[in-house]
Amino acid sequence: MKKYYHRxxxxxxxxxxxxxxxxxxxxDINTLKNINPDNPSSGYWKTTSASxxxxxxxxxxxxxxxxxxxxxxxxxxxxxxLAGTFLVSTIISQGAKRIIRRDRPVASYPDLIHPYExxxxxxxxxxxxxxxxxxxxxxxxxxxxxxxxxxxxYAWAASVGYSRMYLGVHYPTDILGGAAVxxxxxxxxxxxxxxxxxxx
Numbered sequence: 001m002k003k004y005y006h007r008x009x010x011x012x013x014x015x016x017x018x019x020x021x022x023x024x025x026x027x028d029i030n031t032l033k034n035i036n037p038d039n040p041s042s043g044y045w046k047t048t049s050a051s052x053x054x055x056x057x058x059x060x061x062x063x064x065x066x067x068x069x070x071x072x073x074x075x076x077x078x079x080x081x082l083a084g085t086f087l088v089s090t091i092i093s094q095g096a097k098r099i100i101r102r103d104r105p106v107a108s109y110p111d112l113i114h115p116y117e118x119x120x121x122x123x124x125x126x127x128x129x130x131x132x133x134x135x136x137x138x139x140x141x142x143x144x145x146x147x148x149x150x151x152x153x154y155a156w157a158a159s160v161g162y163s164r165m166y167l168g169v170h171y172p173t174d175i176l177g178g179a180a181v182x183x184x185x186x187x188x189x190x191x192x193x194x195x196x197x198x199x200x
Contacts, residue, residue: 089135089185115168126177134182
């Protein structure tokens, strides 16, 4: 059962996304109003939000360097897989944004939502930050299979998702969609790596 627990996670995320989609926009905006303050100025949540791309792009580089210095080929392969997952999740989430073209919350509810900054990209679904964070967490969990890596990794990814709502730039269903894309990207890239490089 331990071998398949990630499948339960992605199934639950997809089910929640579908369920909330049926509930309609009221769930999204009401939940977001309760999370997004009038002045989302917390430095902690801003840093957490920004960490998605810094860690998602920086961790593969750091792992590769560590593997090269220690002549550890497995660590270097893990770095390549993390980098691949980062690219896959980014391509899928950005492609979905351009196809779905959902407006940011502030565009639809300018009097209710208070974003921390005015962004140029007004596409909302799915959350790219959340996608990258969950893709990174999933790949780490698949590579290392240790609870003390998996639990903190997913806790960080969930914090990134929450930060995007706190900052007023994404609906809850954007976060769920981003998590589904990220977890799916992690699995897809892991499968491709096993097929291409015959990793055990």
